[in-house]
Amino acid sequence: xxxxxxxxxxxxxxxxxxxxxxxxxxxxxxxxxxxxxxxxxxxxxxxxxxxxxxxxxxxxxxxxxxxxxxxxxxxxxxxxxxxxxxxxxxxxxxxxxxxxxxxxxxxxxxxxxxxxxxxxxxxxxxxxxxxxxxxxxxxxxxxxxxxxxxxxxxxxxxxxxxxxxxxxxxxxxxxxxxxxxxxxxxxxxxxxxxxxxxxxxxxxxxxxxxxxxxxxxxxxxxxxxxxxxxxxxxxxxxxxxxxxxxx
Amino acid sequence: xxxxxxxxxxxxxxxxxxxxxxxxxxxxxxxxxxxxxxxxxxxxxxxxxxxxxxxxxxxxxxxxxxxxxxxxxxxxxxxxxxxxxxxx
Numbered sequence: 001x002x003x004x005x006x007x008x009x010x011x012x013x014x015x016x017x018x019x020x021x022x023x024x025x026x027x028x029x030x031x032x033x034x035x036x037x038x039x040x041x042x043x044x045x046x047x048x049x050x051x052x053x054x055x056x057x058x059x060x061x062x063x064x065x066x067x068x069x070x071x072x073x074x075x076x077x078x079x080x081x082x083x084x085x086x087x088x089x090x091x092x093x094x095x096x097x098x099x100x101x102x103x104x105x106x107x108x109x110x111x112x113x114x115x116x117x118x119x120x121x122x123x124x125x126x127x128x129x130x131x132x133x134x135x136x137x138x139x140x141x142x143x144x145x146x147x148x149x150x151x152x153x154x155x156x157x158x159x160x161x162x163x164x165x166x167x168x169x170x171x172x173x174x175x176x177x178x179x180x181x182x183x184x185x186x187x188x189x190x191x192x193x194x195x196x197x198x199x200x201x202x203x204x205x206x207x208x209x210x211x212x213x214x215x216x217x218x219x220x221x222x223x224x225x226x227x228x229x230x231x232x233x234x235x236x237x238x239x240x241x242x243x244x245x246x247x
Numbered sequence: 248x249x250x251x252x253x254x255x256x257x258x259x260x261x262x263x264x265x266x267x268x269x270x271x272x273x274x275x276x277x278x279x280x281x282x283x284x285x286x287x288x289x290x291x292x293x294x295x296x297x298x299x300x301x302x303x304x305x306x307x308x309x310x311x312x313x314x315x316x317x318x319x320x321x322x323x324x325x326x327x328x329x330x331x332x333x334x335x
């Protein structure tokens with residue numbers, strides 16, 4: 001029994017390794033890209049959409065429908081993690097100590113100062129990354145996680161009092177996450193209404209420069225808000241539970 | 248392929264292997280964060296700054312933090328269960 005299992009595993013492993021090696025020998029040379037799609041997108045994004053960063057043009061315009069799917073994957077993940085964590089918290093609270101946490105300051109003084117000092121510059125960087133997605137590397141997803149980390153810096157700085165207050169505005173976080181997710185889908189509907197094509201870029205695109213590219217900056221802002229709020233919902237819930245049960 | 252890429256690929260491979268063979272969860276979470284930062288450097292060297300930016304924050308920050316919070320939660324639960332058993 002055990003022996004035949006090992007034989008079966010060895011045969012499977014050999015097949016996988018063989019297939020992988022066979023596939024790898026047929027690959028293009030390292031760094032040698034010569035497919036048409038990339039060249040077409042790189043050539044067309046400036047005249048077509050007045051946007052310089054063709055990666056963001058692909059993600060938020062040509063392939064915006066794919067991004068809608070990605071966005072909803074994130075939305076549903078946050079939703080399910082939130083439901084799971086909250087259920088665990090209710091079990092904990094029903095144990096008797098539902099008094100709620102005493103907001104206190106913890107962590108070292110220098111960590112607090114470092115966290116507080118970093119929060120504002122990082123938030124500014126995040127807003128820059130989100131709004132300039134059409135021009136420089138970045139965009140809604142990247143800017144969103146940077147924005148989340150700006151808020152997370154204050155947690156790491158030991159501002160547990162702030163976490164408790166953030167829990168008070170948890171509803172606002174959830175609402176802004178949902179509104180941002182809906183806003184991106186509404187941009188798609190806007191294309192459907194004004195041109196008859198879902199996610200057609202229906203806003204005047206202008207000359208390549210600051211805040212051009214039609215609805216791409218708006219899509220970036222929507223996704224950025226959704227990503228930042230979604231991550232914060234999960235992190236604040238985890239930290240709040242830590243606050244509840246740490247003595 | 249230039250020297251920088253060879254060095255980065257070697258480091259990513261080595262740290263990835265070390266992350267797998269580390270058995271202590273807290274150390275493993277920190278190794279995973281280090282792996283995230285190295286991957287971000289690799290993506291940047293491969294001219295994918297968009298991907299590198301996300302990898303710095305998610306791989307180097309969000310994933311280790313969430314892992315550490317989850318490990319802390321499990322340990323507290325285990326400690327509470329042990330206390331309960333000791334009481335009985």
